[in-house]
Amino acid sequence: MSSVPISQWPSEYKYSAPVAGDTEMVNVTIDGVEVQAPRGELLIKVAQDYGTYIPRFCYHERMKPVGMCRMCLVEVEGMRGLQISCATPVVEGMVVTTQSPDVKEAQDGVLEFLLINHPLDCPVCDRGGECPLQDQTLAFGPGESRFVEEKRHFEKPIPISDLVLLDRERCIQCGRCTRFAAEVAGDPLIDFGGRGSSTEVITYPGAPFSSYFSGNVVQICPVGALTARSYRFKARPWDLSAVETSCQSCSVGCRGVLDSASNRLVRFLGVDSEPVNHGWLCDKGRYGYEWVHAKDRLNIPLVARGGGLVPESWPQALELATSVIRDVFDKHGAKAIGVLGGAQGTNEDAYAWARLAKGVIGTDNVDAQLGDGLPAEVVIGMERATIADLDSARAIVLLGPDLKEELPVLYLRVRRAAVDLGVPLVDIGASNTGLTPYAQAVLRHLPGDPEAVTEKLAAALAGQPTRPDELRPLLEAIDKRALIQKEGPVVVVLGRSSVAEAADATVRAAAILAQAGISAKFLSALPTANVHGALDLGLAPGFLPGRVTLAAGRDELAKTWARVPEEQGLGAAKILANAAGGEIKLLVLLNCDPIADFPDGQLAKDALKNVEHVISLNSFTNESMRHADVVFPITVWGEQRGSISNIEGRVARLGRKITPDGSTMEPWRIATELAARLGHEMDLESFTEVQDEIAQVAPAFVGVDSKLISWARDGAVLPVADHAAEITLALSSLDQNKRSAGVSWEPIPTSGEDTPGNGAVPPAVISPPRPAQALYSWAKQAPERTAALADSYSLRLVASRTLYGNDLITTQSPSLARLATVTAQLRVNERERDRLGVADGEVVRVISSRSSIELPLVVDPSVPERVALVAINRDAPGASDLVDINESVTDLRIETLSKPVIKES
Amino acid sequence: MGFTDEDRVRARAIIDRYPHAKSAMLPLLLLAQDRDGWVTPEAMEEIAVWLGTTPALVLGTCSFYTMLKREPVGDLVVSVCTNIACLVNRGPELLDGLRSRYEGDTAIMVEEVECIAACDRAPAIQINYEYYGPVDTTAAVDIIEQYRSGALQARTISGSSRGAK
Amino acid sequence: MAIEETRIVTKFLRDRPQDSWEYAVAREHNQAYSALEAALKRDPNELIEEVKTSGLRGRGGAGFSTGQKWSFLPAGVFPRYLAINADEGEPSTFKDHMLIEGDPHQLIEGTIISAFAIGAHHAFIYIRGEFALGTERLEAAVAEAYKNGYLGKDILGSGFDLELIVHQGAGCYIAGDETGLLSSLEGERAMPRIKPPFPAVQGLFAAPTVVNNVETISNIPHIVRKGGEWYASMGVNKSTGTRIFSVSGMVERPGNYEIELGMSFRDLIEGLAGGVRGGRPMQFFIPGGASAPWLLPEHLDEPLDMDRASELRTMLGSGSIMAFDDTVDPLLVSWRLARFFAHESCGKCTPCREGSSWIEKVLYRMTNGLGRPDDLDLLLDFGSNIVPGLNAPFAQTTICALGPSTMSHVVSLDRCFGAEIRARLQKDFDKRRSLEVTPA
Ligand SMILES: Cc1cc2nc3c(=O)[nH]c(=O)nc-3n(C[C@H](O)[C@H](O)[C@H](O)COP(=O)(O)O)c2cc1C
Ligand code: SF4
């Protein structure tokens, strides 16, 4: 084991994807040691699980074996010649030798062959120092080259996309990148071209590898053939220091390793976490760390003075904020204070602010969702599924956003379930999404009107004998799958497909499925980074930390908190309306920008114009804080330790890699500072103390104390009593060198400040306590349908997000900024365009009951008739000008500005 | 020139023969080559759409096969075998002779090929995949010129007599 | 006893009137499709047994028992496919070429019977792209077969359906490997695939698939007509029946000869093909296509028996025999073969992709007087990382058998001419060195 090159240790995580779908265990002897493994598991994997590392290049745990590189040859008794362990399934009684002279010679041979055409430019290669080829050559390779001929030559790095460069001379043709693109991402935009020794990786001219997942190929390339533009020549591996953390680009919370050099974040790599991300990241998550270093970052408090915002010291700024709060409270009471946001921070931030708002000030007008989510009682109280449940689901129902755009790595997981594991997929929605091509049933409906199709689906899934035509392929697929896989739940991926319609319709559809008697479980698809943590920790009207209502949690919480609000407060829409109307006097903006983010832009603008006071916590300036009394600059991802909760309610730790520039503060600490100044010591000194208090007072978090959070490798899903068996405790004492293994290969957890020290005792999760009180459970009731939908307009609006828009991560990260479209377009299909008689790209007037704006019209064949799509995450004028939050749908009328074009035939 | 509507009808029929559309890749690439004399980017893009795949995969596949030309090669492809049976029967001489005779002639491409399964007639050549052998340079030139003048009817450069230009 | 051919699959195409291959002629003169008529009345399993009894072994190269291959298909798994390997790319082999152009109906009849026996409703004939006339003939013959009710739905009222598709390749040798063929037939780069899964279990479109060579399948109608016993009564040992050998190189009468297995190389080369041209002495011959290790004149009296060939550490491979006289430079032949394999390596696996082009480079300098004294040993040394043991039948570190083929001729150089070549390399080297030290 000691002779194994360090870069070769891949993830220690168990690979549980069924290779042979077999549960029978067989006995295999590897180098004289008898081990047990599931029949059909690949030999290379079995050996690795038992500590024998067989070198490899082409094999990757998350992709099908192809046996190309021939590095993994071993001897198997009774089989002629050497066998590739990456494609040899184990059978009972197999006897394997991985280190005989013949094996060694074959490995030497393969390395010698690989090196004859390799440029050996390690000193200038990004991979140098953490390169599997380099390491294996040292560990397994021949001493010298006997190849004296000219090597293969190619033009040095050529871009294959905006983010990734290809150096074909370094390529060893392992096919990992091409297989990733086709097999995992479903974006086969790279392939091999040519043949024999002139085989090269190609893109089609003019069609770059512009996949949302392109960065993964850089990570899995076993040499330096694929490099990331953002990281090129930034650092050498031995200069890096790293920490394991969760991505905060969206709410999937992919596990990754964050690297820094000289207090700058330089790289983020995926960690192979079985229950979460399988090692993959989307490009936004991977390259989005750049925004942390944006030059416009706020790094000093600002206060309003002389008609503008000017720098101020922390004590002064805190004093000022305190006096604003006290003033409003004294004059108008707690209800005149509203707190918006908090879905972007850590769990500790959310808890401290919930405690400040509800437990100190006493207002329940608190909402982390900005009108773009689902009612808190649904998200908090629904029967929840985990990501892993997708793999064994009876069927997956998509009732929400385009996962490819909003939760990209969840898209990969669903796609894998559908394509590789054969899980039947149902796509309910108003327009096509990235997963539509993989669905067995596509149920289209007009925006805001999903009930009819959902009812039909629910009836069919519940076993209604008649099989509607459009559901026949689905039901057949379910029947077929039932033969191999015992029944799993129907997993409903639930979220908002459009903010131009009220959430009620989606809730009604969810209720139909929840009540259908099909053992439906729900996986949230609300995309904002830590919205689930915020909701679980009380940043929602009517709820207290730990998934309990005000009423249910009052007595318990009152032991720690000064007070608990008497009655349920307002949600974001009402808070803004009351702010606009003058009843709310102070808005606290927790790292949010309602003017940009709230679907009804006009309402947000009115609110912020009319409200008397604003206190804002943010890392950048924005329009919503223009009239703020105080602006606090906050510490962000990468600079702050803590935890988050992902879509499953999985609490996972966040690592800190750099110290922030300037003078920023963690939001939870700002809350404790303000509380103290308001006369209420919270007595929370460190993030672990916050975590421990959460575990103590928040029922759903029972057992999830600071110790468990730091030990649970993949985090812990709430409530732990139900998920204890899934928790893996890891003493990640891997040293810095071993960590770098992960970097070039399949990243592994790091040692670092977030890893428990040696000798620490693991927390007891074997039989964790149940929460003392029942957690809130959704009544599966939905609001009644209001009046019939108006229909005088020609098109109905769908306002959804795309991956790259006008969000901060995208616009403030140079690598991503160039990929974004920040201006809005009206997307309709060809037929609608022809009906209007305009040309592609022509500007039209778009009129809703709210307002009228001008947008260029673009043809998009994936949009159905009678529907118009306008992305919501675009700069104004855009969708948020059109939406009226009080309407159930947004109907549009289009006017042409010029004379209609007569199309020549 | 690109695919004609007639080609598209044919393409549809070809695709329909197979249990899975992608199998039609080679026949369609050959069809494209018959039409344009080489596989144009436009053809690859259209084929990608037909087969529900990406142009990158079409190009990747196309670049694997030697009969598929990704740039114009003229009207006649003269394939001269120099593999061992022809090697020992003056194949290389024939190749040199033809190469120097047609150097710079854009209408005629002389290419060296691997064994074309006509070893009993070594040295053997194909002219747009029509066999001749054994031939020497003089005889080969004579035949090529007959094709050029139209005295002999050539196949397409993918060997089809159907859609000959 | 006169040395003569035993014509079974070549009978019609040799005897047919005026080169005609069409249905009417084949039906009249060769009872075309009469075996099919009989076969459709029999139980498919019985047909498989009949083929097993015949001892027929694959004529594509590997020589695997055809009946056995058919019986490997997992029971109850459908659809299944039959793919006929008509890619004939092995240098010096040209028998399938003749069978396709000369007697397409025999092949089609064999294909239909085989598909019926294994329960396939889709069959493909993957024909080498360069076979323009062959493709045309085959397509025309298939159209005739459809027209006469031998293909399509409910063939001859038997209830059996079969679609037969002629699929034209586009120029690459590796599509001849059975898994490369399947990749190509799926519209991809013709890259071979790792086994397991074997094609019989997961082949075309991941369904059970049988791949057989043209000549193999052309034998089927005859076996059905006259019985497996009859076929097995011909030949020698486990090499039953007849085989077509493509004889070429430097012989008087190059061509295809169908002979009963067991005949000696000498009778075939000297008796039928007229011996080395101009009466020159033979230097060496290649007994089974470019991939087969070479033999020397001393082996001429050995029988054409697949198993005997293995004992001689070579193979009958694709059934081609190429003879070289004493004027030929064996290094030149070896280099040309190396170039062939380097050109045709698909590039999928490391030892073949990198090794084949390295071999070619070293042989080039050896052939052209630029070699080093230990170049042959260098080749053998790194070549043993492609073919561990360097001993036919070859083991391999590669995915497919093209890998070891890249070394076959090098091994032959060493075996047949090792001493001479080493001496020559030393001489070339000394000569170069003496030139170098000579002042200008
Ligand atoms: C590189 C390579 C090329 C081959 N080329 C051919 C070929 O052109 N024709 C053929 O019939 N078999 C060829 N084979 C053999 C096939 O893989 C396969 O064994 C054969 O088609 C099976 O048919 P059979 O059992 O009837 O011989 C080739 C094998 C290899 C490894
Ligand atoms: S041995 Fe050669 S031809 Fe065969 S798969 Fe490997 S690279 Fe391709």
Ligand code: FES
């Ligand atoms: S890892 Fe097994 S062949 Fe590449």
